[in-house]
Amino acid sequence: MPALPTVAIAILILCASSTVNAAEFHIAADGDDGAGGGADAPFATLERARDAARQTVAESGLPKGGLTIWLHGGLYQLEETFALDEQDSGTEGSPITYRAVEGAQVLISGGCRIDIA
Secondary structure, X not given: OOHHHHHHHHHHHHHXXXXXXXXXXXXXXXXXXXOOOEXXXXXXXXXXXXXXXXXXXXXXXXXXXXXXXXXXXXXXXXXXXXXXXXXXXXXXXXXXXXXXXXXXXXXXXXXXXXXXX
């Protein structure tokens, strides 16, 4: 019976070593593009998060499990076109995704207000 604990430990080690190493960045309407992009120090813009994701992939490769850019609730007013291309999609097994934080109401707007005189 002493082999059972050894097998259990081996299984735990295998499970721990195969965990997903996904990366993430956060964006908040009141964030700061000079911040680190974590949940406690989110970026302010989609562009900054996209560029951080590109830099991560360029320096370290695409993280196993992909990369998620989390948008916290609020209005994100775009001043210019937000462009994504092939490098911003990741792969089937390691996608790069943009998602709202659960329960958050996110509005991305590229429109501008026109005052009628």
